Amino acid sequence: MEQASINTNRRHQMEARRAARRKKKKRQTIFLCLLLLIIILLMILMVFKMLDSNNIHEIDQIKTVKEAAYTEVPPENIVKEEEPPVPSSAPIPVSVIPGESIHSASGYLVRLRDQAVVMNKAGTEKIYPAPLTKIMTIIVAIENLSNLDENVMISDEIINTLYTQGAAMTGFVGGENLTVRDLLYGSMISSGAESCVGLAQRVSGSEDEFVNQMNQKADGLGMNNTHFVSCTGLPGDDNYSTCKDMAVLFEYCLRNDVFREIFTSDTYTTSVTPPHPNGIVLKNSVLSELTENNLTNGGVIEGGKESFTNSSGQCLASLSKIGEDEYILVTAKSDGNPKSEQYHISDAVSAYNLIN
Template identity: 30%
Template sequence: MIKLKKLALLLLIFSLFFLSLTPLTAWAEPDTDATEEELEDELPFDVDAKSALLMEATTGEILYEKDADAKYPPASITKIMTLLIALEAIEEGKTDWNDTVEVSENAWRMKGSEMFLEIGQEVTVDQLLQGISVVSANDACVALAEHLYGSEEMFVQIMNQKAQQLGMKNSHFENTTGLPHENHYMSARDIAILSAYTINNYPKILELESQREFTFNDIVQYNRNPLLGRFPGADGLKTGWTTEAGYCLAGTAKQNNFRLISVILNSPNLSSRLSSTEAVLNYGFRNYIFKVMVDKGEVVGEAPVPDGKDKEVAASTQNSLGAVITLPDEDRLETQVIYDKLSAPIEKGDRVGEMHILLENEILSRVTLVAEQDIEKTNFAVIALRQVGGFFKNMTTGLVDMIKGIFE
């Protein structure tokens, strides 16, 4: 009997011991300190549109998306591509801002948004680009297309070629205006890709698109972009509407050296298009920052050139290097330089490697490193001596390490 009592007491002691190790979660207070991952899972939200996307303009990082690869009628958002082709033509010398264009009957007959061109009227390329940008003028699109490539059809071929070059996999154009056609479509992702490329390479588009009004033939018209003058830092980009497309808006804004591009497609009305655009832009600006780690042209190291007269070449960044991050990650970023296997001769500006921004060994962004000076090829004898010297250096280092290992 005494043994049974001792056994029962022993079991009770062990039970109390194990209970002390088990957390009493049934009575614990709720955990108010949610992890960063849990909070971020709650942040993405739905918008009142069939398709939407938020992109950082420099890196192309996607911060929010909804059905972003689906094909939708883009309406006048099409005109971002029209403007890009025109800006490229100016850069290439095919035309000039001050060149005059004679308005054809074909352009004059265009319906929808217009700048009210007259048949036979002479208008400058600059005026046409302002008309397309500010009042979404369909007549100006056709006049410009005919001026640059002889016909709208030829101009559209260039638009589709450019879309392929930019990797716009879910876009096809049938006209320069965005007027409805069953084979004319774009995706939200493609629109963001196009917008980022145009802004980064032809920032003049923002000057055009941020104009609040446009006067032509004594007719004053106003920019339909609801972000201008309302959303902090907004300076573009393009609105659109047709019955088929619904209400669309490709918007962009810059705050604290951080540019975002938003795309809203097929929203049911004007107010929801605006509120959805503001929602995604606010989400981006409130939850992310753009951290610049290295400025453009900064020398970050010396790349080895085994057969060069100089054994190394200074390596600098081709562009600035930055990454989109949440604020808690700012102090956890690291950089990494990786040099290419180089051989002389090397000319100034040649690629010599890459520099990466890392967060927990994940590459967030990268930039090309280029040579800061020319490097000529040295003769065979010098290369041979360097190789022999390198061999003995490696052998000596290995021997020293081995001796250290013996005595440690």
């Protein structure tokens, strides 16, 4: 009995110890869980704190940038961007040629690509364009006569009147049928007055009406100091222009392919007609004289139209190509004459040679 009681007490003690261990383990588990929860909460708080700190920094940066955008930067602190390279099509400066380099009293030299003035010697002073007038005659005829093979008859009246006036002639005779092309080349290469009047009458019915068209064209091109009274350029006080105005006209004409072809031709043979069964061979003598004088800078003279009267002196409109650029030169009022030194030729060669 006593032994049983002892065994019972031992069992109770053991259960009590086991229960105490379970309680202790449970308390330890609860403590560890609480500790882990605290650690997790602390970590979450630290993460939020870091995020808030970063947001504040970003806001400060944005605010600084905005403030900088509205803050004037001192000029010395501005970083200048590199200027872009100049495109090849931009105007290239030209060296201005002094007017003293030519004999003629007036001269105007222009680069065609951008109308840069290379020389201006009394370019706006009044001149008498004489047969340079025929440049306007030719372009007005080209723009009004589309069929260059159309026939035009030169009358006896035209021939007789012009011979009486002492005008330069192509060599056609009264009653001869020529093409418009023949008359255009005759007007340019041989400076034939009968060719000019034949074109004028074909375009407008009369020379007077044609001259009105010439003056209208001059007004349209801004040739404000120019007035024509004839299509041939025969002397007359009211037939006047300037080298600058004639250069404006010349530049305009060279845009026309038909005009350019005629202007740069050295020879042309007119149509076969009964009076001229082999045609008339026209030779551009002024172009021959110009090309005989080689340019020392490697350029070439492509075309030329000369004129002379006692009131105009020697005049010349010429075209050259130097390097990749074309140039036009109009000179007037040189002291020479057809039997003297050809100053208008030497002037063109001298001026073109001075272009680099």
